[in-house]
Amino acid sequence: MAKGDTEVVIVGGGAAGIAAGRRIMDAHLDCLVVEARPRLGGRAWTMRGNSAFPIDLGCGWLHSADRNPWRDIAEAQGCSIDTTPPPWTRRSAPIGFPPSEQTSFLQALQEFHQQLHSRPEQEPDVPAATVLEPLGQWNALINAISTYANGAELDRVSARDVSRYDDSGVNWRVVEGYGTVIAAHGAGLPVMLGQPVRLIDRSGRRLRVETAGGAITADSAIVTVPSGLLAEERLLFTPPLPEKTEAAAGLPLGLADKLFLALAEAEEFDKESRLFGRTDRSDTGVYHFRPFGRPQIEAYFGGRLAAELEAGGDLAFADFAIGELVGLLGSDFAHRVKPLHLHRWGVDPFARGSYSHALPGKADCRGVLAAPVDDRVFFAGEACSRSDYSTAHGAYLTGVAAAPDDFNYPCGWWPKPAASAAPRSVRPSSPAEYASFPIVSVRYTPSSNLPAIRFTAALAAMLSPRRARKPIAA
Numbered sequence: 311m312a313k314g315d316t317e318v319v320i321v322g323g324g325a326a327g328i329a330a331g332r333r334i335m336d337a338h339l340d341c342l343v344v345e346a347r348p349r350l351g352g353r354a355w356t357m358r359g360n361s362a363f364p365i366d367l368g369c370g371w372l373h374s375a376d377r378n379p380w381r382d383i384a385e386a387q388g389c390s391i392d393t394t395p396p397p398w399t400r401r402s403a404p405i406g407f408p409p410s411e412q413t414s415f416l417q418a419l420q421e422f423h424q425q426l427h428s429r430p431e432q433e434p435d436v437p438a439a440t441v442l443e444p445l446g447q448w449n450a451l452i453n454a455i456s457t458y459a460n461g462a463e464l465d466r467v468s469a470r471d472v473s474r475y476d477d478s479g480v481n482w483r484v485v486e487g488y489g490t491v492i493a494a495h496g497a498g499l500p501v502m503l504g505q506p507v508r509l510i511d512r513s514g515r516r517l518r519v520e521t522a523g524g525a526i527t528a529d530s531a532i533v534t535v536p537s538g539l540l541a542e543e544r545l546l547f548t549p550p551l552p553e554k555t556e557a558a559a560g561l562p563l564g565l566a567d568k569l570f571l572a573l574a575e576a577e578e579f580d581k582e583s584r585l586f587g588r589t590d591r592s593d594t595g596v597y598h599f600r601p602f603g604r605p606q607i608e609a610y611f612g613g614r615l616a617a618e619l620e621a622g623g624d625l626a627f628a629d630f631a632i633g634e635l636v637g638l639l640g641s642d643f644a645h646r647v648k649p650l651h652l653h654r655w656g657v658d659p660f661a662r663g664s665y666s667h668a669l670p671g672k673a674d675c676r677g678v679l680a681a682p683v684d685d686r687v688f689f690a691g692e693a694c695s696r697s698d699y700s701t702a703h704g705a706y707l708t709g710v711a712a713a714p715d716d717f718n719y720p721c722g723w724w725p726k727p728a729a730s731a732a733p734r735s736v737r738p739s740s741p742a743e744y745a746s747f748p749i750v751s752v753r754y755t756p757s758s759n760l761p762a763i764r765f766t767a768a769l770a771a772m773l774s775p776r777r778a779r780k781p782i783a784a
């Protein structure tokens with residue numbers, strides 16, 4: 311291949327782009343990852359800086375760890391997996407939140423989730439806030455939880471989208487950092503760093519991908535940039551793809567930011583314990599004490615509060631966090647904490663937010679966004695996942711699904727001539743068809759090195775109507 315020429319250009323070197331690149335390399339095809347930042351990983355970012363320990367400023371939890379492909383990859387890299395259950399599965403420290411109130415809150419939260427997940431698919435979508443108990447005592451705190459989980463308050467979140475989210479309930483961590491694992495998985499990939507793609511010209515026989523450093527020609531492209539950037543048309547297509555812009559606008563990135571604080575005399579607090587700043591309002595932080603037993607606090611802020619704090623600059627986060635902690639633990643506590651690290655994901659030009667949520671009525675935008683165009687422009691990234699969206703493993707699975715593996719595999723949509731032997735009719739061809747089609751999902755088989763591809767409902771129905779709701783084992 312000539313310089314500036316490749317078979318597959320991958321736009322974005324985050325979890326999805328790296329997964330796609332590795333898959334393509336394993337298939338002995340030529341690819342090039344073009345990444346805007348000076349580093350790989352995107353919203354997966356472990357940094358050490360002035361901390362004695364690695365700190366994950368983006369993803370930290372291996373959600374659905376029992377089926378999360380990054381877990382095996384981390385282990386293969388020699389990283390250590392910490393299986394301590396997360397603080398949100400246990401009671402909080404009884405400071406400002408008496409045990410009896412915690413019982414009442416957990417019951418209200420459980421009922422809220424049951425209501426959300428029992429909504430039939432055929433019912434019209436509503437804002438998730440609609441499902442709250444009218445004037446419920448714990449509505450504000452449930453809303454705060456939504457700002458951490460979705461990056462947005464419940465009035466902006468689609469009930470249907472949340473009900474489709476699939477979580478196995480197993481949440482583990484990587485001691486060396488989740489971001490470390492994801493970036494290391496990209497080692498050996500052909501990569502151009504610091505090159506924001508401005509335009510993908512698909513008017514010619516070959517694609518022309520324009521970056522600040524020049525143009526790249528390619529047969530196919532896998533676009534993995536965050537949905538918010540597609541909605542804002544920071545990356546343009548010619549001819550334009552208005553259906554992608556519209557779909558991406560239905561899947562904005564919510565906002566969640568972490569502030570890490572060093573904690574003196576940390577032993578006074580239980581390892582892996584948690585405090586809510588307030589329990590009577592939604593604009594509050596949640597504080598994870600001694601993650602991994604380290605003398606630190608990981609403070610988490612989401613939704614409108616995070617947006618307000620971002621507008622105030624880095625110091626606004628520390629002021630707010632220390633104010634809440636002092637309110638709970640007394641004025642001397644201010645002398646025991648020191649800000650370490652923070653990243654404002656909302657003003658990050660290559661993220662513009664933390665993770666996607668669907669606006670009410672827009673859950674099916676995930677399928678529209680994921681649909682390939684002309685069999686040569688493919689889309690991946692967490693926002694393209696129907697049931698693992700907002701996560702690093704969801705991003706991985708969409709990246710793998712967008713990349714070729716085995717040309718003889720019946721679900722291959724790969725545009726190269728070799729793929730023509732494979733029956734491609736099982737994959738929907740138009741965006742509209744794709745939107746109504748339960749996406750072919752890529753599930754991970756922990757015992758193998760490669761994800762095994764399984765087909766979900768629609769294909770299962772074609773093969774065996776009685777198994778229509780269940781994936782067929784590969």
Ligand SMILES: Cc1cc2nc3c(=O)[nH]c(=O)nc-3n(C[C@H](O)[C@H](O)[C@H](O)COP(=O)(O)OP(=O)(O)OC[C@H]3O[C@@H](n4cnc5c(N)ncnc54)[C@H](O)[C@@H]3O)c2cc1C
Pocket residue numbers: 321322323324325326327344345346347350351352353354367368369370371372373505506507508534535536539544545566567568655660661663664665690691692693699700701702703705
């Ligand atoms: C604070 C926070 C906490 C989180 N916690 C968790 C967690 O505990 N567990 C979990 O699973 N997930 C978590 N996530 C979400 C997870 O990090 C993301 O879902 C995942 O990393 C997204 O991967 P991606 O490849 O889809 O997108 P990205 O990582 O955003 O990758 C896209 C890449 O495209 C690049 N790019 C953008 N524009 C251009 C352009 N024009 N040209 C070229 N490149 C471009 C970006 O720089 C980026 O590297 C968290 C995220 C945040 C911010």
